[in-house]
Every structure is written in structure tokens, then in C-alpha cells.
Amino acid sequence: MDDERILILVKPDGVASGHIGEVVSRLEKKGYHIDDLKIVLATKDQLARHYKQLVDKPFYPEIESYMQEGPIVAMIASGTNIVKVFHRMAGATNPSDADFGTIRGDFGREWPDGILRNVVHSSDSVPAAEEEIGIWFPEKSAEKSD
Structure with a gap:
């Protein structure tokens, strides 16, 4: 099984x-x-591309x-099954529903x-992940992790 890449963003509250x-x-x-890591100020264009399925929503x-x-x-991380595993590490989208021991359960709140x-x-x-890496790390979008 090949290593996967994932985009992880530590959001402004984090x-x-x-x-x-x-x-x-x-x-x-x-x-x-951790293959790459940088501090960024999100642009409206980056956010519109990243959240393209939500741009037309009222929220x-x-x-x-x-x-x-x-x-x-913003960081690119890699490893076997990292997408599935980091989702479990992050916890439920709503911090109030996230299990304690997960990132959102331990550090998030409403x-x-x-x-x-x-x-x-x-x-x-x-x-x-590959699409999102292209948004936040355009210089890395065609690369694959070792």
C-alpha cells in the first residue's frame, strides 16, 4: 500500500x-x-476554491x-491510510459532538x-487531498510524497 498525502489546516482558532x-x-x-508546513493568511480566492461546494450556501x-x-x-502530511486515520484523530466536525481524546473534542467548542x-x-x-494541496501549496501540487 502506498503512502497517501493529506492537507491539514490548523484553523485560526487553533x-x-x-x-x-x-x-x-x-x-x-x-x-x-510532515512534508511541508507554512503559515498563511487565507485569500478569498483560496477559500472559494477550497469550499467550492459551499460557496452558494447562505452560511x-x-x-x-x-x-x-x-x-x-497549512501542512502536507503523509503516511499509510493517513486520510482515514487523521479524520479519526480530528474527531466529529462539530466540537460538541467530538469524542474526548480527539483534536476537536479536546480543543474545540461552540x-x-x-x-x-x-x-x-x-x-x-x-x-x-491532492486538489486541496494544489490550492494551498501550488508549488507542490504535482509532487508525490516519497
């Missing part, structure tokens, strides 16, 4: 709360590789606003403004 190291540490403790402006609240840490701040994003499939 960065502001100091959880970058914990996300990286959890990946490394599982034996996965999309809230997503865009949230993802532009501060810096994001807020009075109703915006879903859930600490991390991770690609949900290998094809989605």
Missing part, C-alpha cells in the same frame, strides 16, 4: 489558542511525516469570515456567535 504544536505532535507520535460568508480571522497553518470553529480541517479523500 492557531490563536496555541494548538499547532499539539496537532504536529499527534501526527508525529503516530509515525506520520458561506460566516465560513469565509472565520477562516480570515487570523493566520492558518461559541455564542454560532460560527463553527473546529480547530482543524483535513482532506476527506486522497483525490480531495
Whole structure:
């Protein structure tokens, strides 16, 4: 079985709360590789491409606003079955539903403004990962991990 690549974003709330190291540490403790990592300020274009299936939804402006609240840490990680495993590590999308011991269960919560701040994003499939890597790491989009 070949290694997969995944895009992981530590979202503005995760960065502001100091959880970058914990996300990286959890990946490394599982034996996965961090292939690239950078701090970015999300552009409207990147967000529209990343959330293309949600752009026409009435709640999309809230997503865009949230993802532009501060810096994001974008990383490419790789390893066998990393997409499936990191989804389990991240936990349920809604932090209130996420199991304790997951990133979202341990570090996420709901807020009075109703915006879903859930600490991390991770690609949900290998094809989605490659597409998302192209958005956040255009210089790496054609490369494959070793």
C-alpha cells in the first residue's frame, strides 16, 4: 500500500489558542511525516476554491469570515491510510459532538456567535487531498510524497 498525502489546516482558532504544536505532535507520535508546513493568511480566492461546494450556501460568508480571522497553518502530511486515520484523530466536525481524546473534542467548542470553529480541517479523500494541496501549496501540487 502506498503512502497517501493529506492537507491539514490548523484553523485560526487553533492557531490563536496555541494548538499547532499539539496537532504536529499527534501526527508525529503516530509515525506520520510532515512534508511541508507554512503559515498563511487565507485569500478569498483560496477559500472559494477550497469550499467550492459551499460557496452558494447562505452560511458561506460566516465560513469565509472565520477562516480570515487570523493566520492558518497549512501542512502536507503523509503516511499509510493517513486520510482515514487523521479524520479519526480530528474527531466529529462539530466540537460538541467530538469524542474526548480527539483534536476537536479536546480543543474545540461552540461559541455564542454560532460560527463553527473546529480547530482543524483535513482532506476527506486522497483525490480531495491532492486538489486541496494544489490550492494551498501550488508549488507542490504535482509532487508525490516519497
